[in-house]
Amino acid sequence: MKTRAVRLYGVDDLRLEEFELPEIKDDEILVRVVSDSICMSTYKTVKQGKNHKRVPDDVDKNPIIIGHEFAGDIVKVGKKWQDQFKAGQRFAQQPALNYKGSLASPGYSYPYFGGDCTYCIIPPEVMELGCLMVYEGDSYYSASLGEPMxxxxxxxxxxxxxxxxxxxxxxxxxxxxxxxxxxxxxxxxxxxxxxxxxxxxxxxxxxxxxxxxxxxxxxxxxxxxxxxxxxxxxxxxxxxxxxxxxxxxxxxxxxxxxxxxxxxxxxxxxxxxxxxxxxxxxxxxxxxxxxxxxxxxxxxxxxxxxxxxxxxxxTTGGTNDDLLEALRLSEQGKINPSLMVTHIGGLDSVVDTTINLPDIPGGKKLIYTQIDLPLTAIDDFESLAKEDPLFAKLHESCEAHNGLWNVQAEQILLNHFNVNQL
Structure with a gap:
């Protein structure tokens, strides 16, 4: 199937492209990515290109998909993992793999595995390490923000x-x-x-x-x-x-x-x-x-x-136990990942946002990869509401939640663009 993805070719060289994914193997899993929050680590990667310790030396010829704080839905499961995962389950993932001494990680190292895309393929080492997790919370963004938490x-x-x-x-x-x-x-x-x-x-x-x-x-x-x-x-x-x-x-x-x-x-x-x-x-x-x-x-x-x-x-990164703790506390309402989010956008906003990340004020930039939408500050929803009914609904929802992004706002956004649960 085809995917749209933001790929890194070198220093400051990011491109939003559409290309064909290969058929998954028996030990791989195909997923639909719905949300990805942009990390400053990705900006640092873009500024270093192949000089980054996780980026392959031949990235100019074999580009990688950026983004590692992502969540979405499982679409197709290879035979090896069908007793653990099912199509339609919502997932979270731990990108700090440390597989057999390798520094390879989603968002830095893989041509078909990263967060800033519509679909990607999860390789077997992720499941072998227990880094793919079923998430039963009520929002995609909370699962995405489980990684920074x-x-x-x-x-x-x-x-x-x-x-x-x-x-x-x-x-x-x-x-x-x-x-x-x-x-x-x-x-x-x-x-x-x-x-x-x-x-x-x-x-x-x-x-x-x-x-x-x-x-x-x-x-x-x-x-x-x-x-x-x-x-x-x-x-x-x-x-x-x-x-x-x-x-x-x-x-x-x-x-x-x-x-x-x-x-x-x-x-x-x-x-x-x-x-x-x-x-x-x-x-x-x-x-x-x-x-x-x-x-x-x-x-x-x-x-x-x-x-x-x-x-x-x-310290850098977290462990599987840390991610499980973050997801558990989020599901129980004991932490509120929404505190981090100040902007939302679509896949088409990823390139400019990532390259200019230090110059964009505010907190986390939350990307919904199945849609196209300019990067927009939550604080600007009110002014945009005068011209756009979508932002009127989003502003009303965020105002009801202390000015924060929330589950209801995510549902409003995804329903508007017909992005539904598989």
């Missing part, structure tokens, strides 16, 4: 603390501790704030920094201090521009103890250096944001590493 959960779980009795590492953030998210009002940061109240270990205080008052105000609107207080967590939004000595001000918030867990959500040298100064005894700093510069480094306090047991680490 799994990365957030992975970060929380990979942090660790120690004791001086037996050197056992206590995995996860510190229960009842001070947690700092630096540069944390972007889409991933909002997901991290939301998860702080849903994870197995809960901090007593979450401090979130950002230099943009506009981003802080949106964060406060969708994740208020009062809503977190109801869940037993003190949430503080902090703009360093408002303080003469912001490092001291952050220490004062922690009663001078420092922070047990710090996530650096923007790969900036000064933030990493400041985080090093703010760690509490046995504090753990997680460089969560992935830098593009292979020589990215910062001056950190190794004296404290030795004498006060501070830890420095980093």
């Amino acid at each position: 799994s990365c957030i959960i992975g970060g929380y779980r990979a942090n660790y603390h120690t004791n001086k009795q037996n050197y056992v590492h206590d995995m996860g953030i510190k229960e009842g501790g001070n947690l700092l998210i630096m540069g944390g009002t972007g889409p991933m940061g909002l997901g991290a704030i939301d998860y702080a109240a849903a994870g197995d270990k809960k901090p007593k205080r979450v401090v979130v920094t950002d230099l943009s008052e506009q981003r802080i105000e949106r964060a406060r609107r969708v994740l208020s201090e009062a809503s977190m207080k109801e869940k037993g967590i003190e949430l503080i939004y902090f703009n360093p521009n408002n303080f003469e000595d912001d490092t001291q001000a952050l220490l004062d918030i922690s009663e001078g103890k420092g922070y047990d867990d710090i996530f650096v959500y923007v790969p900036v040298e000064s933030l990493a250096q400041q985080a090093s100064k703010l760690l509490a005894f046995d504090g753990c700093m997680n460089i969560f944001a992935g830098p593009t510069d292979k020589n990215f480094s910062a001056m950190v306090n190794l004296y404290d590493v030795h004498y006060t047991s501070t830890h420095i680490m980093g």
